[in-house]
Amino acid sequence: MKETEDEFFVGYVDHVSPKTRLALKRFVVLGVLFLIALAAVFALTQNENKNSSFELTNATLITGVYHESPYPMLQVKIAPGSYKNIVLLGFGKKGANPYLDQLRNEEAILSGKHISIEGNLIYYNGKTLLQITDEDKVTWADTNSKDSSPLPEAMIQEKEFKGEIIDPKCYFGVMKPGYGKIHRSCAVLCISGGIPPVLVTTDANNNSKYYLLTDKKGNQLHKQILAYVGKPSLVKGDVYKLGDWLQLRINIDDIKMLDEPSTIYALTP
Numbered sequence: 001m002k003e004t005e006d007e008f009f010v011g012y013v014d015h016v017s018p019k020t021r022l023a024l025k026r027f028v029v030l031g032v033l034f035l036i037a038l039a040a041v042f043a044l045t046q047n048e049n050k051n052s053s054f055e056l057t058n059a060t061l062i063t064g065v066y067h068e069s070p071y072p073m074l075q076v077k078i079a080p081g082s083y084k085n086i087v088l089l090g091f092g093k094k095g096a097n098p099y100l101d102q103l104r105n106e107e108a109i110l111s112g113k114h115i116s117i118e119g120n121l122i123y124y125n126g127k128t129l130l131q132i133t134d135e136d137k138v139t140w141a142d143t144n145s146k147d148s149s150p151l152p153e154a155m156i157q158e159k160e161f162k163g164e165i166i167d168p169k170c171y172f173g174v175m176k177p178g179y180g181k182i183h184r185s186c187a188v189l190c191i192s193g194g195i196p197p198v199l200v201t202t203d204a205n206n207n208s209k210y211y212l213l214t215d216k217k218g219n220q221l222h223k224q225i226l227a228y229v230g231k232p233s234l235v236k237g238d239v240y241k242l243g244d245w246l247q248l249r250i251n252i253d254d255i256k257m258l259d260e261p262s263t264i265y266a267l268t269p
Helices: 020-042 097-106 167-173 181-192 223-226
Strands: 052-054 060-067 073-079 081-089 114-125 126-129 136-139 154-166 198-202 208-215 231-242 244-248
Touching: 052 198, 060 081, 081 167, 097 136, 126 167, 154 167, 154 181, 154 208, 167 181, 167 198, 181 223
Parallel strands: 081 126, 208 244
Antiparallel strands: 052 114, 060 073, 060 114, 073 081, 114 126, 114 136, 154 198, 154 231, 198 208, 231 244
16 A cells, blocks of 8 residues: 655745645635735625815815895806805814904905905805815905805795705815715714705605705704704705705705615615
8 A cells, every 4th residue: 555645845945846836726726816806896886976075185275255134145246147165174174254253353254255264165066165274364455356156045935855954064075075974973063063955855866955944034053953963854945046056945844854774874875
């Protein structure tokens, strides 16, 4: 009977036996195939990236007419007769108001005045926001114009929408993606800190619309609406057109929460 000898691998010997060489080849090939399959599964299970942009490392200087109501905005002329209304936000989870106090100390009524602000732009689905990081970057505009340019406001209709309340800063581009259970807590902190609440609605064609929420008189809402943030609801109110933004004036007591999971802040989006 012929005895079989087990191969013994010695690392400092150049020659590798045929069996050991075959085993190493199989291990490498199987390892590579496993890594490719793992990468494919990981890529296919990721959420689609939003068409948003947050210029964190780029500061942009913007000049326009400031509007206090319904929320701090800068109305910027982009073409003859055409304007863009940029919602102003503060750094972190703060609204823009603290960064405007320096100018308010010089002018009792700031709304309607031309000012310049340097900050970080946020873009998403045709909407633009600006993050202010330093009150010294908010200055009077270098213009001789003293005219007040009112924000166009037009009542469209009274309507009830199904949607969810979000904070536009994280959802529109600062966080990518701004989805998931943890981001609902973030949205609550942002709105309580002064960032405007926005109602997101989606139609049958998966097209979204965004409504700045205020009370029936057009006053700002913050802590009063926190209980409804990120919870699918029916929200009824009066729709107003504010340039390229829509405003929904509501009575908070009329909000009807729905018994269904969030499509934005669910644990698994």
